[in-house]
Amino acid sequence: MNRADTIIAPATASGEAGIAIVRISGADSLSALLRFFKPSVKHPKLDSHRLYHGFLRDRSENVVDEVMAVYMAAPHTYTREDVVEIQCHGGQQIVKSILDLYQSIGLRLAEPGEFTYRAYMSGRLDLSQAEAVSRLIHAKTDSSRKLALKQMDGALSREIYSFTSQLKNILVLAEAWIDFPEEDLPAENIAEFFSVLTNIKSKIQIITNSYTCGRVLSEGASILLVGQPNAGKSSLLNALLGEDRAIVTDIPGTTRDFLEEGITIDGVPVSLVDTAGLRESRDLVEAEGIRRTEQKLALADLVLLVVDSSRPADDLDYSALDYCVGLPTFVVFTKMDKTIKRDLHCFKDFPSYEVSSKTGAGLDQLKSGISSFLMADYIENSETVLLTERRHYDALYGCLEPVNRALVSCCDTDSLELLAFDVREALYFLGQISGETTTEDILDDVFSGFCIGK
Incomplete structure (x- = not known):
């Protein structure tokens, strides 16, 4: 991305709306704005961070649109560059005409995420904050x-x-003593190194555990x-969703592929996946659905093993149970509105819930x-930092190894070079x-995932 260019882009989503920016x-x-913007009230100059009414006129003085415009002088802007925002009517053709008008005088259409990239390059945001901008734009729940x-x-x-500041202090002292090998590093410095590294390790482990x-x-x-066919999986899905999305019949094997629907449970976004019943099948389509279910099991955050409580457990239930061993699993006993004939003993190692999809009980x-x-044990108002990016988790997890090695080096004053090396790697x-x-x-x-205009 060429940061010397002046860039332009729509900052609002495409489509029809009351206004667009x-x-x-x-x-x-500023000079680009004034080429075509004619304020309603004449001023010798546009004051920064003030909104002005006026009209955009093309080279032939034809009105492009009635707009509001604001000029924001650097460095008090999102990018820390001079910034202009034009509020126009929200028709797609209007926005296109404005973009064409300014591109005709040399402004370049911004690449995806380029405004935030410039904010990052100017030091207004670090990279983790820039990533959070994208997360915020795409947030689909209040928690996200x-x-x-x-x-x-x-x-x-x-x-x-x-962490960085503390590690740099250790590095400076360690390198200073490396430059003067005839001097012995005071024991209190070694003890301080060990204490700081131990504290950093503990905090990193807490943060990574939050991922x-x-x-x-x-x-x-x-x-x-x-669960096995006809255990009540599709009925349970519909009951949790509060609407009929899955086909429910008395015929085993109705669900032959995944049916995935999203809901929010107590502020947590959840994707519910109804699957083909686990059993041996000669039907090629159903058999393929079962194979896909087996593959998807290991990727699930939680498995609901659905068991029909209106009949005794059989080999198909036990077979489905075997698939769930070692996986985070709840046993859900369905059809509680009927006569209960279930056997609890085989499912005692898993948390269990009793529900009736028909009445809503449970x-x-x-x-x-x-x-x-x-x-x-997450508490909404907790001050603990929660990781949301896999990239951050990998980096912090990678940091733990050199921190652990540095702790070992603290016990050996002849290993200051190794200590310094490990601290540098942790800083990396x-x-x-x-x-x-x-x-x-x-x-x-990171920035390719942004929309144009942010």
């Missing part, structure tokens, strides 16, 4: 919105900068409904159990999160 950023923002806002506000960044919960809150959890308890399991991993040591490939990958 066109954003311009770069050194020529709150997590993105915390990260944008710098919750993770402050932790990373704290599963953070990912679920941000991206959602996958819950797989499995559904609230099941939903509460799902929410509690997915959130573990932390820099992957903040962007200090990030490669161009990673930057391209």
Whole structure:
């Protein structure tokens, strides 16, 4: 991305709306605006951060649109460059005409995420905060919105900068003593190194342990409904959704492929996946559905093993149970509105819930159990940083290894060179999160996921 260009892009989604916003950023923002913007009230100049009414007129003085325009002078802008925003009517043709007008005088259409990229390059945001901008835009639940806002506000960044600052202090002292090998490193310095590294290790482990919960809150959890045919999986799916989405019949094998639907349970986004009944089948389509179910089991955040409580458990139930061994599983006994004939003994190793998809009995308890399991001991108002990005998790996990080695080196004053090497490696991993040591490939990958105009 060429940061010397002045760029332009729609900052609002395409389509028909009451208003749309066109954003311009770069050194020529103000002069470009004034080429076509004619304020209703004449001023010698446009004051920064004030909204002006006027008209956009093309080279032939034809009115393009009646607009409101604001000029924002650097550095008090999103990109820390001069920025202009034009509020126009929200028709697609109007926005296109404005873009064409300004591109005709040399402004370049922004690439996806380029405004945020410039904010990152100018130091207004670090890389983790820039990623949070994308998360915020794509947030589909209140929980994911709150997590993105915390990260944008710098919750993770402050932790990373704290670790970085402490490690740099250790590195400076270690390298100073390496330069003077005839001197012995004071024992109190070694003790301080060990204490700081131990504290950093502990905090990193707490943060990395939050990744599963953070990912679920941000991206959602996958819950797989499995069991033998006619156990009540599709009825349970419909009951949890509150609408009829899956076909329900008395004929075994109705569901032959995945049926996936999204809901929110106690603020947690959840994808419910109804699957083909687990059994031997000569039907090629049903058999393929069963094979796919087996593959998807290992990827689920939670498995609901659905068992018909109106009849004794049989070999098909036991076979389905075998698939769930070692996986996070709830046993859901369905058809509780009928005469109960189930056998609890074989399912005693798993949490169990009793429901009736017909009457709704037990559904609230099941939903509460799902929410509690997915959130573990997460408290909404907790100050603990929750990781939502796999990239951040990998970087912090990678940081732990050199920190552990550095702790070992602290016990041997003859290993200061190794200590310094390990601290540098730990700093490299932390820099992957903040962007200090990030490669161009990673930057391209991060910002390519943005929409044009942000």
